[in-house]
Amino acid sequence: MDFPPFVMDHMGTRLLIGIIAGLHVLINHPLAVGIYPLICVMEYIGIRKNWRELDQLAYKITFVVFIITTTVGALTGVGIWLVTSLAAPFAIGSLLRVFFWGWFAEWLVFISEVVLIMIYFLTWKRWQEGPKKWLHLKFGIALSIMSWFTMALIVAILAFMMDSGGWTEKRTFLSAFFNPVYLPQLAFRTTYAFMAAGFFALFCAYFFTKHGTRLREWIISFCCRWALFSTLACAIAGCLYLAFIPQAMKENTGVALLTMQFVQWQGKFTVLLIVTGLSFAVLGFWGFLEPKRFPRWAMIVPLFLSVWLLGHFERVREFIRKPFIISNYMYSNGIRKDEVAMLQYEGMLKHATYVKTSEITEANMVSAGKDVFTISCSRCHTTDGLNGVIGKFSTMYGPGEWDAAAMTAFLGTMHVSRPYMPPFPGSDKEAAALVAYIQSLRVDRQPLAGAQAAGVDVNPLHAVSAELPLRLNGVTTTKN
Numbered sequence: 001m002d003f004p005p006f007v008m009d010h011m012g013t014r015l016l017i018g019i020i021a022g023l024h025v026l027i028n029h030p031l032a033v034g035i036y037p038l039i040c041v042m043e044y045i046g047i048r049k050n051w052r053e054l055d056q057l058a059y060k061i062t063f064v065v066f067i068i069t070t071t072v073g074a075l076t077g078v079g080i081w082l083v084t085s086l087a088a089p090f091a092i093g094s095l096l097r098v099f100f101w102g103w104f105a106e107w108l109v110f111i112s113e114v115v116l117i118m119i120y121f122l123t124w125k126r127w128q129e130g131p132k133k134w135l136h137l138k139f140g141i142a143l144s145i146m147s148w149f150t151m152a153l154i155v156a157i158l159a160f161m162m163d164s165g166g167w168t169e170k171r172t173f174l175s176a177f178f179n180p181v182y183l184p185q186l187a188f189r190t191t192y193a194f195m196a197a198g199f200f201a202l203f204c205a206y207f208f209t210k211h212g213t214r215l216r217e218w219i220i221s222f223c224c225r226w227a228l229f230s231t232l233a234c235a236i237a238g239c240l241y242l243a244f245i246p247q248a249m250k251e252n253t254g255v256a257l258l259t260m261q262f263v264q265w266q267g268k269f270t271v272l273l274i275v276t277g278l279s280f281a282v283l284g285f286w287g288f289l290e291p292k293r294f295p296r297w298a299m300i301v302p303l304f305l306s307v308w309l310l311g312h313f314e315r316v317r318e319f320i321r322k323p324f325i326i327s328n329y330m331y332s333n334g335i336r337k338d339e340v341a342m343l344q345y346e347g348m349l350k351h352a353t354y355v356k357t358s359e360i361t362e363a364n365m366v367s368a369g370k371d372v373f374t375i376s377c378s379r380c381h382t383t384d385g386l387n388g389v390i391g392k393f394s395t396m397y398g399p400g401e402w403d404a405a406a407m408t409a410f411l412g413t414m415h416v417s418r419p420y421m422p423p424f425p426g427s428d429k430e431a432a433a434l435v436a437y438i439q440s441l442r443v444d445r446q447p448l449a450g451a452q453a454a455g456v457d458v459n460p461l462h463a464v465s466a467e468l469p470l471r472l473n474g475v476t477t478t479k480n
């Protein structure tokens with residue numbers, strides 16, 4: 001409530017975050033965390049066997065990785081912080097305070113990673129012989145370690161958002177960092193990254209090697225062995241991760257697949273997950289044992305399956321955290337769990353900085369309701385776009401007029417009856433104003449404009465302090 005609200009009333013900011021962050025993770029895991037160790041092993045074998053073609057292949061894969069990670073990868077990485085800071089500045093602000101040193105270290109590690117990528121890629125052709133080649137490989141190993149560290153630091157924050165663990169009492173950096181979900185999630189992401197890297201290298205080898213050559217057979221067998229072991233490890237880490245996800249979140253998975261219409265699909269998705277995992281194992285064995293007869297399509301398809309898999313996991317992880325943005329501490333709308341009772345008692349508008357008014361009258365019901373909606377609902381719902389509140393109420397109450405009393409009752413119990421939504425964080429009067437606003441939207445679907453388009457209103461109650469005399473060192477002065 002302390003930041004001007006940024007609103008995208010058609011698609012919602014959630015989808016924008018999902019697209020940017022999803023793209024970033026899909027690049028980061030296979031193409032940064034998983035692939036460098038794999039490339040280093042290829043380079044090492046190339047040196048040991050004095051196999052120039054293998055070294056060349058490793059270089060070509062690095063080239064693709066270099067181009068993608070330094071363009072789309074880097075841009076989406078920065079993009080995540082930009083878009084999350086716009087959509088949920090309250091959460092980013094809290095996370096920065098809790099994880100200050102982690103974030104600081106992340107910055108250093110990330111810079112080292114970028115420098116190492118530059119060195120590793122750009123010196124490949126020049127450092128081909130003798131000690132220089134070994135030095136080159138050492139840079140590759142350092143790069144592999146740094147790439148993993150960047151992920152290891154960020155995963156602590158992602159896991160903390162899912163389960164803040166003992167931090168709510170201890171409030172220390174270490175209790176936040178080593179939250180219960182951290183290590184299982186890190187194990188899962190690490191093994192996933194290795195698995196997907198194996199499939200990515202296989203995908204590249206389809207284009208960079210010729211059918212029927214020794215190199216093609218070798219790379220198929222190598223990638224399949226790599227992917228097979230990491231698939232098994234990923235399955236084990238996945239079970240461990242699942243075991244550490246708090247029960248309240250697991251209960252959300254039904255709705256997490258897409259929307260409520262998909263609740264009954266949950267079983268089918270589980271089957272799909274198992275089938276995907278099994279097909280990875282079968283392809284892994286096949287390529288490992290019979291690289292000569294390994295079909296060409298099988299070099300391409302697994303990469304796409306692994307993209308589906310990660311997209312699904314990220315979507316579910318983001319969803320099941322609801323209603324919280326930081327588990328057990330802050331709801332998705334930025335309201336802290338421990339301030340809800342106070343806001344319900346005193347009213348939220350009084351405490352919000354960027355609202356038109358904090359006094360609700362008959363005349364300003366709709367405009368005050370709009371502010372209430374922006375604060376308490378707009379982080380998850382649009383008015384009439386994606387996950388639009390008009391659509392939701394139409395489904396519940398039909399196309400005709402909606403009963404105000406029923407809607408007010410819904411607001412009073414929304415968290416209890418649908419635990420993925422936070423409790424309504426305002427007074428009875430504010431609930432009535434919100435109902436008036438939503439009812440006005442039903443008739444006249446005015447899109448909600450965010451501060452970026454409509455500018456800001458400062459709460460008159462807060463603005464008054466600007467006119468009060470200022471006390472500096474005990475001396476009272478007037479401001480102008």
Ligand code: HEC
Pocket residue numbers: 255258259260261322323324332333373376377378379380381387389392393395396418420421422424
């Ligand atoms: C944490 C995010 C979040 C917040 C905040 C939130 N909602 Fe929801 N709401 C959801 C989700 C997710 C659904 C389910 C959407 C689906 O599956 O179609 C939902 C569903 C609904 C439904 C339909 C319920 C049903 O059973 O059909 C209504 C009505 C609704 N929300 C109103 C509101 C109102 C009004 C507010 C603000 C006071 C609000 N929501 C705040 C996430 C949220």
